[in-house]
Amino acid sequence: MTLVIDGVRKSHGAFELGPIDLAVGEEVLSVLGPSGCGKTTLLSAVAGLIDPDAGTVSLDGLDLTGRPPEKRGTVLVFQDGALFPHMTARENVAYAADADQRVAELAATLEIEGVLDQKADTLSGGERQRVALARSLAADPAALLLDEPLANLDAPIKRRLRDELRPLLSSLDVPVVYVTHDQREATAIGDRLAVIADGELLQLDTPAEVFAHPATPFVASFTGSVNLFSGQVVETETGPALDWNGRELDAAIGGEHVGDDVRFCIRPEYVTLADDETENALAGTITRRVFEGDGHLLDVVPDGDDEAVRLALSPPAYERAELDARDRVRLTLPADAIHVIGNDGGPHETPSRSR
Numbered sequence: 001m002t003l004v005i006d007g008v009r010k011s012h013g014a015f016e017l018g019p020i021d022l023a024v025g026e027e028v029l030s031v032l033g034p035s036g037c038g039k040t041t042l043l044s045a046v047a048g049l050i051d052p053d054a055g056t057v058s059l060d061g062l063d064l065t066g067r068p069p070e071k072r073g074t075v076l077v078f079q080d081g082a083l084f085p086h087m088t089a090r091e092n093v094a095y096a097a098d099a100d101q102r103v104a105e106l107a108a109t110l111e112i113e114g115v116l117d118q119k120a121d122t123l124s125g126g127e128r129q130r131v132a133l134a135r136s137l138a139a140d141p142a143a144l145l146l147d148e149p150l151a152n153l154d155a156p157i158k159r160r161l162r163d164e165l166r167p168l169l170s171s172l173d174v175p176v177v178y179v180t181h182d183q184r185e186a187t188a189i190g191d192r193l194a195v196i197a198d199g200e201l202l203q204l205d206t207p208a209e210v211f212a213h214p215a216t217p218f219v220a221s222f223t224g225s226v227n228l229f230s231g232q233v234v235e236t237e238t239g240p241a242l243d244w245n246g247r248e249l250d251a252a253i254g255g256e257h258v259g260d261d262v263r264f265c266i267r268p269e270y271v272t273l274a275d276d277e278t279e280n281a282l283a284g285t286i287t288r289r290v291f292e293g294d295g296h297l298l299d300v301v302p303d304g305d306d307e308a309v310r311l312a313l314s315p316p317a318y319e320r321a322e323l324d325a326r327d328r329v330r331l332t333l334p335a336d337a338i339h340v341i342g343n344d345g346g347p348h349e350t351p352s353r354s355r
């Protein structure tokens, strides 16, 4: 089963979505983008809730364009679950199921057996979300479309449901499109990741590839590469390198040429504290420390510069380093962790991979 979105466009006043081209096989495709970038508009066009201005949507070669939502085989689940409030959880799921046995199976899978006889409007957010998922799965969708299904849940239940959802969605063996503005959720759940901003598809690849090689400065910053700098490609004795405010950095230079102004990034997790003279080492002063529970973030301003480099340290690494505010440190920016984006934003889309 393959869901193909071909050249879909939709305008809402000044906002323009697309053209979007995506082919989703029996996989989970996460669609990540900031609020207002057009994620819901895209899902609504696929589900038939709105008519696109141009383009087609097809499922296994069958053109769905113009078909009403209930005749598409797609099921769209919104963040509030949209349950019938005065029906019980069981009645909500049974509404879409063709047999009681199916209700029982789904209740077991989604661990909602204990709340089946509760009215939907008395369920907690997490329970409501599970019941909504059970109801959507009861309809045996040919393609499942999820619009921020975990929004509005508190962090622990969100994390737990996220971890449980991934194997469940994969086991459906149908195209699943999972929309979110949360990068952790998008990467934890998706086999592939599409990043959208301002109605435009910026990159489509595996989550690991998007994180390691963001196609544009926006993708880099939206996926957490806060170390985004400007430099220039220069010729050195050992080949092309980056000049960054008068410092020379070794980096993998791809399509860029000597003299090109470029943007480059390095994720904070890859910046390390260096004890000795290593490649791309620089000295600087700690200007900020933030403890984030699962790690420490340090901002270090290199000598003679005013742009901070951020590094992320695990709690043990941070304790070992015995650092104080305003300490001087040496950093290493490993050459193979530096990703050169190019100043025009680079390619807008990485080639989609056949699965």
Ligand code: ATP
Binding pocket: 012, 013, 015, 033, 034, 035, 036, 037, 038, 039, 040, 041, 042, 181
């Ligand atoms: P969020 O993450 O906040 O839900 P989103 O990425 O899903 O956002 P959309 O809901 O698709 O974004 O909206 C994209 C843009 O289109 C927004 O600027 C929104 O205000 C506008 N928009 C969406 N639906 C309509 C409509 N029916 N009429 C006018 N403008 C609309």
